[in-house]
Amino acid sequence: MSRLCLPACISGLITAMGLAGVSQADEPSFNTVRIDDRNYVNLADVARYYEFNRNWTQEGLNVALRSKLKWKKLDLRIDSCDGKVNGVRIWLNHSPLENRNSVLISEVDVRKTLDPVLRPWAVRKKKVKTVMIDPGHGGEDRGARGKRGSTEKHLTLDLAMRVEKLLKEAGFKVVMTRRRDTYISLEDRSELANSSDADLFVSLHFNSVANSKQPQGVETYCLTPVGLSSTGSIRQRFGIANFDKEPGNAFDYQNMLLAYLVQQRLLAGVPKVEDRGIKRARFFVIKATEIPSILIENGFLSHPVEEKRILTSAHRNKLAVAIVEGIKKYAELMNPS
Numbered sequence: 001m002s003r004l005c006l007p008a009c010i011s012g013l014i015t016a017m018g019l020a021g022v023s024q025a026d027e028p029s030f031n032t033v034r035i036d037d038r039n040y041v042n043l044a045d046v047a048r049y050y051e052f053n054r055n056w057t058q059e060g061l062n063v064a065l066r067s068k069l070k071w072k073k074l075d076l077r078i079d080s081c082d083g084k085v086n087g088v089r090i091w092l093n094h095s096p097l098e099n100r101n102s103v104l105i106s107e108v109d110v111r112k113t114l115d116p117v118l119r120p121w122a123v124r125k126k127k128v129k130t131v132m133i134d135p136g137h138g139g140e141d142r143g144a145r146g147k148r149g150s151t152e153k154h155l156t157l158d159l160a161m162r163v164e165k166l167l168k169e170a171g172f173k174v175v176m177t178r179r180r181d182t183y184i185s186l187e188d189r190s191e192l193a194n195s196s197d198a199d200l201f202v203s204l205h206f207n208s209v210a211n212s213k214q215p216q217g218v219e220t221y222c223l224t225p226v227g228l229s230s231t232g233s234i235r236q237r238f239g240i241a242n243f244d245k246e247p248g249n250a251f252d253y254q255n256m257l258l259a260y261l262v263q264q265r266l267l268a269g270v271p272k273v274e275d276r277g278i279k280r281a282r283f284f285v286i287k288a289t290e291i292p293s294i295l296i297e298n299g300f301l302s303h304p305v306e307e308k309r310i311l312t313s314a315h316r317n318k319l320a321v322a323i324v325e326g327i328k329k330y331a332e333l334m335n336p337s
């Protein structure tokens with residue numbers, strides 16, 4: 001639940017949308033209301049700007065916006081960061097609020113989370129010719145382990161090789177952070193990306209959780225924007241912002257668009273996969289890398305059924321195909337003919 005004291009503490013301050021930091025080529029501008037030192041936008045204005053139907057549906061706390069031709073969908077839940085854009089789960093940085101018969105959504109979520117997905121054509125173009133693939137872990141760092149004996153470091157390398165082959169077939173140049181079972185530090189991985197001619201960085205991992213067989217599914221991470229806290233962190237729970245600007249923050253919009261396209265293709269192309277959403281984190285390899293970057297958690301080795309699936313070559317091939325489809329779609333948007 002929201003901790004805000006509505007509506008008494010609404011300052012009513014109306015400002016134009018700020019353009020601090022890296023911005024879109026053609027930044028939207030909204031009136032905002034300021035609540036607890038945070039700017040919020042009225043959902044009616046968001047609906048108008050992104051050409052959703054004026055009358056959205058609201059059942060309890062669930063709000064559903066649809067475009068006239070229904071190709072664009074936005075599903076939000078009041079007092080929850082758990083949302084969906086075009087059917088893909090996206091974790092917002094702040095919960096939408098209900099106030100005086102209006103629904104409010106934080107300005108930073110409109111700009112940094114929704115805008116790159118709803119207006120991909122406005123994301124600053126940077127051609128994609130070379131892709132760096134980073135198989136997580138290696139050598140003494142084995143990563144997660146499953147009950148059936150699966151080891152993350154071997155599975156990430158196997159998946160990376162499949163992605164590399166498909167990317168090359170699609171005409172991309174591919175650079176790998178490792179091709180063998182060797183240890184490479186996180187710093188060295190980012191350094192390799194920054195000293196190469198790579199245009200994108202994609203880190204591959206498999207997940208695991210101790211003492212629970214429950215969680216399963218795929219999640220794609222992109223870097224947390226400046227002034228925000230990462231998804232599900234203690235800082236987020238207590239509303240504590242982090243104002244450190246990382247090199248990867250120069251690509252906030254590209255990072256989000258790439259994460260969305262890859263997560264969307266994973267959901268569409270891999271059977272039985274659960275959608276854990278697009279999340280924010282400050283993992284070293286996505287924050288220190290000076291090109292658009294994402295980190296994909298391709299499933300849980302700690303989930304007995306998912307581990308069994310991941311151990312099949314057919315499943316890993318479907319993961320690879322979906323990841324490459326996402327990268328190809330991103331490259332198409334970046335390299336318009």
Ligand SMILES: [Zn+2]
Binds near residue numbers: 152205
């Ligand atoms: Zn890992």
